[in-house]
Amino acid sequence: MAVQGLLSNRLRSLLTMLGITIGVAAVIILVAVGHGSQVAVQKQIEGLGTNVVTIMPGFSFGSGSGGFQSSFTQLTLKDVKSLEDKNAAPDIKSVTPVVNGSVTAAFGSASYSPSQFVGTTASYEEARKAPVEAGTFITAQDESQHARVVVLGETVVENLFGNQNPLGQTIKLNGIGFQVIGVLVPKGTNGIQDQDDIAIAPLTTTQDLITGVTGGLGQIIVEATKSSTVNAAAQEATDILTPGHSSDGQANFRVLNQASLLQTSASSNHVFTVLLAAVAAISLLVGGIGVMNIMLVTVTERTREIGIRKALGARRSDILGQFLTEAVLLSIFGGIAGVGAGLIGSRFKIVGVQPAVELYSVLLALGVGVAVGLFFGIYPANRAAVLRPIEALRYE
Amino acid sequence: MSRRPRPTVLLEGVEKTYGVGDLAVRALRGIDLRVERGEFVAIMGASGSGKSTLMNLVGCLDVPSAGRYLLDGIDVARLDEFELAFIRNRKIGFVFQSFNLVPRTTALRNVELPLVYARVPKAERRERASAALEAVGVANRGHHVPSELSGGQQQRVAIARAIVTNPSLILADEPTGNLDSASSAEVMQIFERLNATGRTIVMITHEADIAAHARRTIHLVDGRVDHGEREAAAVVGA
Numbered sequence: 282m283a284v285q286g287l288l289s290n291r292l293r294s295l296l297t298m299l300g301i302t303i304g305v306a307a308v309i310i311l312v313a314v315g316h317g318s319q320v321a322v323q324k325q326i327e328g329l330g331t332n333v334v335t336i337m338p339g340f341s342f343g344s345g346s347g348g349f350q351s352s353f354t355q356l357t358l359k360d361v362k363s364l365e366d367k368n369a370a371p372d373i374k375s376v377t378p379v380v381n382g383s384v385t386a387a388f389g390s391a392s393y394s395p396s397q398f399v400g401t402t403a404s405y406e407e408a409r410k411a412p413v414e415a416g417t418f419i420t421a422q423d424e425s426q427h428a429r430v431v432v433l434g435e436t437v438v439e440n441l442f443g444n445q446n447p448l449g450q451t452i453k454l455n456g457i458g459f460q461v462i463g464v465l466v467p468k469g470t471n472g473i474q475d476q477d478d479i480a481i482a483p484l485t486t487t488q489d490l491i492t493g494v495t496g497g498l499g500q501i502i503v504e505a506t507k508s509s510t511v512n513a514a515a516q517e518a519t520d521i522l523t524p525g526h527s528s529d530g531q532a533n534f535r536v537l538n539q540a541s542l543l544q545t546s547a548s549s550n551h552v553f554t555v556l557l558a559a560v561a562a563i564s565l566l567v568g569g570i571g572v573m574n575i576m577l578v579t580v581t582e583r584t585r586e587i588g589i590r591k592a593l594g595a596r597r598s599d600i601l602g603q604f605l606t607e608a609v610l611l612s613i614f615g616g617i618a619g620v621g622a623g624l625i626g627s628r629f630k631i632v633g634v635q636p637a638v639e640l641y642s643v644l645l646a647l648g649v650g651v652a653v654g655l656f657f658g659i660y661p662a663n664r665a666a667v668l669r670p671i672e673a674l675r676y677e
Numbered sequence: 678m679s680r681r682p683r684p685t686v687l688l689e690g691v692e693k694t695y696g697v698g699d700l701a702v703r704a705l706r707g708i709d710l711r712v713e714r715g716e717f718v719a720i721m722g723a724s725g726s727g728k729s730t731l732m733n734l735v736g737c738l739d740v741p742s743a744g745r746y747l748l749d750g751i752d753v754a755r756l757d758e759f760e761l762a763f764i765r766n767r768k769i770g771f772v773f774q775s776f777n778l779v780p781r782t783t784a785l786r787n788v789e790l791p792l793v794y795a796r797v798p799k800a801e802r803r804e805r806a807s808a809a810l811e812a813v814g815v816a817n818r819g820h821h822v823p824s825e826l827s828g829g830q831q832q833r834v835a836i837a838r839a840i841v842t843n844p845s846l847i848l849a850d851e852p853t854g855n856l857d858s859a860s861s862a863e864v865m866q867i868f869e870r871l872n873a874t875g876r877t878i879v880m881i882t883h884e885a886d887i888a889a890h891a892r893r894t895i896h897l898v899d900g901r902v903d904h905g906e907r908e909a910a911a912v913v914g915a
Contacts, residue, residue: 285781285782289780585777586779586780589777589778589779590794591765592738592771593765593766593771593838594762594794594795594842596762596794597759597762599794671739674773
């Protein structure tokens with residue numbers, strides 16, 4: 282009987298359902314986007330290695346006698362040496378200096394600028410979890426010999442070589458010949474950048490030919506002996522570097538601890554997800570009000586029918602049940618369509634984030650959608666149920 | 678009187694007043710009415726005579742302000758809404774002037790409707806509804822919706838719906854008011870046939886020739902039963 286009521290005004294029923302559909306789909310997709318970006322950031326941070334601390338040069342601001350002043354101290358290879366002191370830093374396993382440069386790579390007629398160009402040492406492979414798929418990584422020997430060798434990421438290989446085997450070939454970096462000795466295992470995107478769009482050369486060679494020696498290090502990667510000693514390693518690094526890199530007692534370098542970064546990002550992402558879900562929930566509420574609106578119109582329109590049904594012996598509960606069922610059916614069908622739309626919509630990248638659907642959001646959205654229909658259906662259905670039969674029959 | 682069988686309808690001093698105080702309208706001013714089982718009674722009266730109010734009371738759509746109404750021996754003046762719905766469902770079959778079929782719903786389903794509310798199982802519902810449509814001669818129209826039926830056919834479906842529950846009383850309110858004369862004649866034939874098989878019918882009308890089909894005519898004037906001469910009252914009513 283309720284189904285018949287819905288079918289008798291198809292377009293209106295569909296439009297009403299659409300409100301719930303959009304609400305449910307919005308909740309699913311937005312929660313998936315929130316969760317997807319969380320997953321992406323976590324992957325990115327985990328890709329950097331979780332038992333790793335990154336030290337970067339930074340500014341410190343102090344108010345000395347001359348007023349407000351800032352100081353900047355570069356990180357140098359001397360700092361790397363002092364961090365490698367096992368007595369001062371028992372929890373540090375390896376120290377990897379990194380310089381960043383920008384190059385244009387050319388092979389034959391192909392030319393390409395990798396988004397990352399890194400000059401580093403052999404320990405980078407382990408600290409940054411960047412193993413080679415073919416060939417070898419930079420060795421200590423390459424380092425000491427200032428060898429003109431380079432390890433490429435998958436994206437760079439594709440852009441320069443297409444389907445050719447890059448190993449052993451010589452490419453030009455800013456016009457200087459480098460031999461390709463290795464290709465990295467593809468990592469894919471971390472949600473923000475393509476991690477395979479990278480070229481890695483020995484630190485010494487890079488400083489000689491690309492960046493120059495005066496620029497200082499872009500960062501120092503400190504690997505802790507194990508993940509439980511990351512915080513201790515970070516503290517040791519801070520203690521060692523502070524004397525040479527401070528003004529007015531303020532350290533002018535930054536220590537990024539991946540583990541704590543992970544926690545911070547997880548919690549901020551959680552807030553982000555909740556916020557998105559709240560916005561989506563509002564659209565679900567609006568959909569519910571749409572259901573109520575249409576049900577009120579339906580009740581008014583069918584006043585006479587209600588009168589007939591009452592004259593034929595329908596009880597209040599019969600009428601209430603009929604209209605409530607209509608409202609709930611609208612929201613169930615709308616909700617199921619919304620789940621479908623949400624799941625399909627979540628397959629596409631949205632503002633650069635690959636949404637990750639969460640089961641709880643699907644169940645919650647569907648449940649809330651149906652509950653909203655029920656809640657907003659009660660008032661119109663009750664209005665129909667308490668109509669007096671004589672007046673309802675007289676209604677034109 | 679007490680030795681006679683239990684009447685289907687028994688009204689004793691029934692009054693109905695709408696509104697309160699100075700604005701009060703006394704639609705019925707003390708009606709005594711007795712309809713025996715198997716009777717076919719026409720109630721006539723000019724507009725404003727209280728016909729519709731009486732119809733609503735007899736049909737258990739409303740309750741009297743004063744007096745007693747026994748339907749099949751049940752005092753309905755004291756029933757609550759839930760019980761009235763039950764009585765309407767089991768004891769009364771309505772036939773309205775404007776047919777009042779549920780729109781966009783097939784004739785068969787319309788006839789089934791009272792049985793739905795009586796919680797009759799589906800298979801039995803189908804069967805009884807088909808039989809009722811057969812009895813009024815529109816069995817072949819069962820799968821049409823009201824908008825596809827002529828006025829006469831719609832009223833037949835409405836009559837089928839009124840008799841499908843096997844009620845104690847068929848209550849018809851101007852059943853031919855919206856019909857042409859040919860359809861009116863057909864509908865009245867059906868009523869006569871139903872009455873011949875023992876159905877009790879109360880019909881409200883303002884047309885004397887329609888009232889003539891009934892075995893007995895009661896005239897209402899200003900909320901009272903007029904006991905004057907039949908012919909004279911009929912002229913007033915027309």
